[in-house]
Amino acid sequence: MLASGQIKTLKIDGRDVSAHENQTILEVARENGIKIPTLCFLEGLSVRGSCRLCLVAIKGSPRLEPACTTRCREGMEVETDNPELHQFRKRILELIFAERNHVCSVCVSNGHCELQALGAEFGLTHVEVAYQFPNMPLDLSHDRFVVDHNRCILCARCIRVCDEIEGAHTWDMMGRGKDARIISDMNEPWGESESCTSCGKCVQVCPTGALFEKGKSVAEMAKQRQFLPYLTIMRGGKR
Amino acid sequence: MNVPEFFQKRIDAENAEEAQFEHQVHVCIAAGCASSGSNDIAEILEKTCEERGEDHPCRIKRVGCMGLCSRGPLVAHHQNGKEPAMYHSVTPDLAKEIARKLDGNPPKKNRLDPQMPFFARQKRVVLENAGLIDPENINHYFARGGYQSLNYVLEELSPEETVREVVTSGLRGRGGGGYPTGLKWSTVAKAGQGGQKYVVCNADEGDPGAFMDRVVLESDPHRILEGMQIAGHAVGANKGYIYIRGEYPLAIKHLTTAIRQARRATMLGHSVCGTTFDFDIELRIGAGAFVCGEETALIASIEGNRGTPRPRPPYPAEYGLWGKPTLINNVETYANIPAIFREGGEWFANIGTETSKGTKVFALAGEIENGGIIEVPMGISIKEIVNDMGGGVRNGGTCKAVQTGGPSGGCIPAQHFDSPVDYESLKKLGSIMGSGGMIIIDQKSSMVEVARFFMEFCMSESCGKCIPCRAGTAQLHQLLDDLLEGRATTRTLPLLEELCEVVRRTSLCGLGQSAPNPVLSTLRFFREEYEALAPAPDGKATDKVTV
Numbered sequence: 001m002l003a004s005g006q007i008k009t010l011k012i013d014g015r016d017v018s019a020h021e022n023q024t025i026l027e028v029a030r031e032n033g034i035k036i037p038t039l040c041f042l043e044g045l046s047v048r049g050s051c052r053l054c055l056v057a058i059k060g061s062p063r064l065e066p067a068c069t070t071r072c073r074e075g076m077e078v079e080t081d082n083p084e085l086h087q088f089r090k091r092i093l094e095l096i097f098a099e100r101n102h103v104c105s106v107c108v109s110n111g112h113c114e115l116q117a118l119g120a121e122f123g124l125t126h127v128e129v130a131y132q133f134p135n136m137p138l139d140l141s142h143d144r145f146v147v148d149h150n151r152c153i154l155c156a157r158c159i160r161v162c163d164e165i166e167g168a169h170t171w172d173m174m175g176r177g178k179d180a181r182i183i184s185d186m187n188e189p190w191g192e193s194e195s196c197t198s199c200g201k202c203v204q205v206c207p208t209g210a211l212f213e214k215g216k217s218v219a220e221m222a223k224q225r226q227f228l229p230y231l232t233i234m235r236g237g238k239r
Numbered sequence: 240m241n242v243p244e245f246f247q248k249r250i251d252a253e254n255a256e257e258a259q260f261e262h263q264v265h266v267c268i269a270a271g272c273a274s275s276g277s278n279d280i281a282e283i284l285e286k287t288c289e290e291r292g293e294d295h296p297c298r299i300k301r302v303g304c305m306g307l308c309s310r311g312p313l314v315a316h317h318q319n320g321k322e323p324a325m326y327h328s329v330t331p332d333l334a335k336e337i338a339r340k341l342d343g344n345p346p347k348k349n350r351l352d353p354q355m356p357f358f359a360r361q362k363r364v365v366l367e368n369a370g371l372i373d374p375e376n377i378n379h380y381f382a383r384g385g386y387q388s389l390n391y392v393l394e395e396l397s398p399e400e401t402v403r404e405v406v407t408s409g410l411r412g413r414g415g416g417g418y419p420t421g422l423k424w425s426t427v428a429k430a431g432q433g434g435q436k437y438v439v440c441n442a443d444e445g446d447p448g449a450f451m452d453r454v455v456l457e458s459d460p461h462r463i464l465e466g467m468q469i470a471g472h473a474v475g476a477n478k479g480y481i482y483i484r485g486e487y488p489l490a491i492k493h494l495t496t497a498i499r500q501a502r503r504a505t506m507l508g509h510s511v512c513g514t515t516f517d518f519d520i521e522l523r524i525g526a527g528a529f530v531c532g533e534e535t536a537l538i539a540s541i542e543g544n545r546g547t548p549r550p551r552p553p554y555p556a557e558y559g560l561w562g563k564p565t566l567i568n569n570v571e572t573y574a575n576i577p578a579i580f581r582e583g584g585e586w587f588a589n590i591g592t593e594t595s596k597g598t599k600v601f602a603l604a605g606e607i608e609n610g611g612i613i614e615v616p617m618g619i620s621i622k623e624i625v626n627d628m629g630g631g632v633r634n635g636g637t638c639k640a641v642q643t644g645g646p647s648g649g650c651i652p653a654q655h656f657d658s659p660v661d662y663e664s665l666k667k668l669g670s671i672m673g674s675g676g677m678i679i680i681d682q683k684s685s686m687v688e689v690a691r692f693f694m695e696f697c698m699s700e701s702c703g704k705c706i707p708c709r710a711g712t713a714q715l716h717q718l719l720d721d722l723l724e725g726r727a728t729t730r731t732l733p734l735l736e737e738l739c740e741v742v743r744r745t746s747l748c749g750l751g752q753s754a755p756n757p758v759l760s761t762l763r764f765f766r767e768e769y770e771a772l773a774p775a776p777d778g779k780a781t782d783k784v785t786v
Contacts, residue, residue, distance in 0.1 A: 049550040050705045052745045064744055069550040091741045095710035128734060129714045154703060173545065173703075176528065178713050180703030 010076040019072035026054055026067035029080060036080050037089060037118055040155040041068045042205055042225075044232040046164060048156055053089050053118070056080045064088075090122045098129045099178065100136060101150040102208070108221035109209030115153060116208075134178070141191030144214055145203050149181055152210035158182060158202035165231050170196040201227070245513075246387055253382035262297040262341045264288075265315040265323075267370065269457040270489050271308030271450075271611070280312045280334045287338035297341060303458020305370035307357060308450075309610030315370070316345065325351040356627045357609045362590065364598045365574040366614045369458035374493045377500040380461040386504075388580035389465045390512045392472055401473035402428055405576070407584030409596035414441055414532075414569030415647065415673045417595075417662040423566065426556040427474040430564035436476035437565040438467050439541070440573055442483040442490070443525050443532040446645025447696060448604040449676030452570035454612050455600070456483070456490035459574070460497035464507060464520060466573030469580060471518045474566050479520040482537050485527060494522060529700035533748045534567045536702065547704045548748035569674065571600055591617030595661035595672075605642070605678035606633050615660070622656040625679060636681040640764070644673025646693045646700075647753030649760025650686060669760040671753075686765040687772060691719040693757035697750065708751030711742035715758065722772040732773045736762070 006021045012029050019028040024047070029036050039051035047068045055064040059077035067080070079085075096102070096115060104110050136149040159171040159182065170193050174183045184190040203211040204223045212221040242250070257263070266272075266281040281301055288297040305313045310327035316337060317323045326337060326349050336346045353359070363369075372379035380386070392401055406421030427436065440463060444452040456463065467479045483491055498520055501507035509517050523541050530536045531546040534555050540546035541560060559565025575597060579587045588596050595617040601624065603610050608630030615624065625631065625641055632638050640650040649670035651658070658664050662672050680689060698712040718735045721727045739755035746752045762769060 048704075050747060052705055052707055052747065055745055066550055071552075088741055088745050091738070092706055092745060095706055095714065095741075098714070099706075099710040128730070129738070130717055132713065153706075154709070175703070176530075177699060177701040177703045177709055180709070 008072045008074045008076075010072050010074065010078065012078045013080050021071070023072050024068055025056060025065075025070050025072060025076075025078055028072055029067060029078075034080055036067050037121070038068060039114060039118065039153065039207055040157065042157050042161075042228070044165070044228040045157060045160040045205070048160070051153075051155060052092055055085065055088065057082065057085065086122070090124060093119055093122055093124055094127050094129055096153050097124070098127050098131045100132070100134055100152065103150075106218055107151060107209040108212045108216045108218060109151070109223075110219040112219070112222040113209060114207035132178070136181075139184075139190050140214075141189035142193075142196070142198070142214075143191065144198060145190070145200065146212055146214055147182070147184075147190060148210050148212070150210075151208045152182060153208060154180055154182070155207060156182075157205040157207065158211060161201045161205045161228075165228070165235070166197060166199050166201050168195045168197050168199075171202060204228075242387065243390060246381060246390070249378060249381040253378045256378075257298075257382075260296050260298040261319055262295075263300055263317040264297060264337070264341075265300045265302045265305070265317060265370065267303065267305050267311065267313045268301040269304040269308075269454060270487075271304065271454075272311035272313055273489065275311040275328075277312035277329075280314065280329050280331065283331050283334045284314070284338050287335050288341075291338070291341070295342065297338070300373055301375075302371060303369045303374050304366075304454040304612055306361075306366075306613060307351065307609060307611045309607075310351075313351075316341065322353060325353060327351050357611075357613065357630065360619075360623065360628050361614050362598050362616045363614050364578045364587075364590075365455060365462075365571055365600055366458070366612070367578065368462070369454065369612075372459065374458055374460055375496045377461060377497070377504055377506075380459070384581060385461055385577070386465055386501075386506045386512070388577040389468050389506065392469050392580055393512050393514045393516050396472075398428060398473050398475060401469065404580060404584045405473070408575075408579045408587040409584075409591075410572065410575055410579065410587065411595065411662065412569060413571035413575070413599070413674065415644065415671060417672060420568065420572055423556065423568070424470065424473050427476075427564050427566040430557050433475070435478075435561075435563045436474055437560045437563055438471045438474065438476045438479040439537070439560065439565055439567045440467055440479065440481040440570060441532060441534070441537060441567055442481055442487075442570045443529075443537060444487075444570070444674060445484060445529040445532055445700075446647075446674055446676045447693075448602065448642075448678040449645055449674050450602045451600040451612060451675045453487050453490055454602075455570050455574050456487065457493055460490070460493045461501060461506075462574050462577055463494070463570060464497060464501050466576035467520060468507070468511060468516075468518045469576050470566055470568065470573065472516060474564075476566065477517050477519070479518065480523050480541055480560070481520060482523045482525060482531070482541055484525040484531075491522065491524060498522070528702070529696075530702045530748070530750050533750060536748070537567065538565065547702045548750075550747060571675070592659065592661045594663055599660065599672070599675060601675045601677050603629050603677050603679065606636060606638075606681040606684075607631070607679040608633050617661050618659045620657055620659055621651060624660065624677070625656065629679065632679060632681045636683065638679060639682045639684065640680045640686070642670075642678040642680060642689065642757070643676065644671035644756075645676050646696050647671060647749065647756055648673045648676075649756050650680065650689065650764065651760075652764040669756075669763050671756075685723075686761040686768050687719060687722055690758045690761045691716065691723060694719055694754070697754040701750065701754075705745075705747035705751060707742045708746040708748075708754060711738055711746070712751070712754050714738055715742065715755065719758070722769065725772075727773040729774050729776055732769060735769075 037053045049066040049069040054067040057079040163169040184193045410420040411417040536548040555565045694716045703709045
């Protein structure tokens with residue numbers, strides 16, 4: 001075996017590409033300018049494979065595989081988009097929009113939201129499944145930040161950045177199924193959290209308006225993520 | 240197989256003990272009978288027998304499951320050289336009568352015929368000791384040949400030969416998937432370069448209506464310890480975990496006792512059977528999450544993390560507990576192992592069908608006359624199980640369908656009851672073997688309601704990690720609810736079908752991928768019931784059918 005790991009060649013959407021043994025389909029696709037939609041994935045954080053938007057079809061495999069966690073294999077033939085995948089992705093986005101109270105017009109992240117952008121990209125003009133309208137709370141106890149569970153899509157980026165980059169592990173998840181919800185410390189108000197360093201990384205990585213800075217009004221909460229690649233390099237490489 | 244001296248001594252001791260008693264009365268104290276008061280019955284029997292005096296000794300044996308759980312408490316009177324007399328629904332009065340009349344005329348009341356198909360058609364491999372031994376007494380297990388397979392494997396077989404024997408047997412995973420056990424063992428045996436490995440027993444049985452694993456663990460816990468250790472020898476592991484659900488307190492108690500007794504008897508721990516093989520087993524108790532039966536979620540839970548699945552590959556065989564190669568098998572799979580090594584893999588491969596070898600334990604539940612646990616050879620027809628052994632539908636109703644495989648399975652309608660029970664045939668019918676739950680559904684039941692019941696189960700047991708399962712099952716449940724509550728529109732049924740496909744194809748783990756199965760299989764065979772509840776596509780409402 002080569003010291004640097006073996007190099008694989010594969011096809012993505014009919015294009016011949018090369019990959020390191022440890023690279024995922026998503027990494028190689030992005031390297032080659034092939035777009036695969038993602039939500040829970042964020043470069044610099046560990047992969048989770050939970051939003052299911054990056055599912056791709058692999059020739060010879062009966063199952064759809066998430067591009068973010070699937071490693072490249074020699075001779076693999078990957079299809080990143082087809083009518084079926086498109087329809088699945090659209091339905092998944094629909095399920096997210098209907099699950100909690102995603103009301104863009106009054107959201108702090110209106111115009112800066114990854115979910116909203118994907119909805120627009122997929123032409124999601126209306127939602128066919130039933131809106132659930134769950135009664136979700138807001139936590140305003142922190143001096144500088146707010147968590148609005150109505151906008152949360154449970155991507156766990158906040159949990160991962162807090163644990164892996166900041167090292168505080170303030171966030172985690174409790175409950176299961178549709179009752180799952182992110183919590184700070186042992187389900188205490190965020191403002192009373194002893195582990196929180198108030199670094200704000202969770203706020204910046206949040207794809208929607210679930211975590212935002214106090215004082216931001218509708219459409220004002222643009223997220224700043226320049227710090228992430230720098231910090232991951234400083235911490236000794238990619239995760 | 241020659242019986243080594245160590246074992247012969249223990250067998251002789253137990254036989255000598257038993258020979259002192261002319262009568263032995265077995266009382267089932269497994270959870271099914273215990274819930275109908277069998278512990279009190281055992282005490283009454285003991286008291287009454289004491290009154291008989293020392294000239295007529297009698298032993299009351301608290302044993303595991305005898306099978307016919309729906310008619311508990313069950314009592315069996317064993318007398319030297321005679322066919323045992325079995326009694327069902329034993330009341331305190333009947334218990335006294337049984338104990339008083341041990342020598343003379345046994346009471347005729349509530350007698351069970353041991354030749355009834357429920358018992359006579361069974362083939363017991365996994366349950367060979369259930370109902371015959373006291374699960375909390377290791378000597379009873381020794382007397383039935385226990386731990387000799389382990390000793391034989393450790394003394395005579397190399398790890399490769401051990402794996403080969405399992406491959407020969409053709410055993411397939413009994414947890415539901417039916418993955419070839421030998422292949423799994425050889426994969427784990429080859430994984431990692433001589434480092435730490437683990438053996439895990441999945442005892443997180445959670446399908447509604449399924450209780451096979453509970454019965455095995457409550458009735459014959461040493462069997463699992465023996466099977467796991469043989470697996471440990473085969474794959475090169477020295478540490479095992481049994482992940483058992485917290486809702487099985489009696490099984491946990493029996494396992495804890497078994498582990499302690501096995502350690503003391505050098506059948507577990509350091510130098511097992513006096514060889515150089517070390518193996519220890521710990522219990523891990525689940526906290527009530529169904530998804531922890533999924534292997535990657537189970538691993539996360541043992542590690543002390545939130546019990547959520549992760550994408551595979553890497554498979555646990557390569558990257559399991561704490562990143563080490565890990566063998567995960569179901570309770571029933573391990574329970575087959577001691578018998579395979581005692582009788583040989585060829586013997587096992589001769590039972591069952593071409594692709595599905597051996598026997599399978601089923602839990603009969605729902606609207607059935609004889610509810611309980613049976614063990615039958617693979618390939619037996621559903622008709623034989625339901626009509627002959629199960630005695631048909633309770634109170635003379637007619638059977639509409641049988642639900643197999645729990646929330647991941649499907650409903651098989653009565654017209655397909657001639658189909659054999661094996662992995663492939665059930666799959667062809669849109670269901671799965673699953674872990675072995677069989678729920679009998681009668682004509683009065685609505686299949687849409689059955690589907691809604693299972694969807695509600697999946698919805699509340701979804702871990703919430705991936706979106707299709709978390710939000711999709713909630714939407715599917717709502718659509719089924721709309722149908723049943725008269726809120727359906729012309730779009731309800733098409734949307735239901737489309738969402739089923741989305742959830743099935745895009746969910747992260749087996750729970751989500753199989754959650755639509757109860758809907759899909761009832762749609763396949765009972766579509767008219769759905770259509771009767773939905774407005775016709777032309778917009779005109781059909782007559783509401785109430786079921």
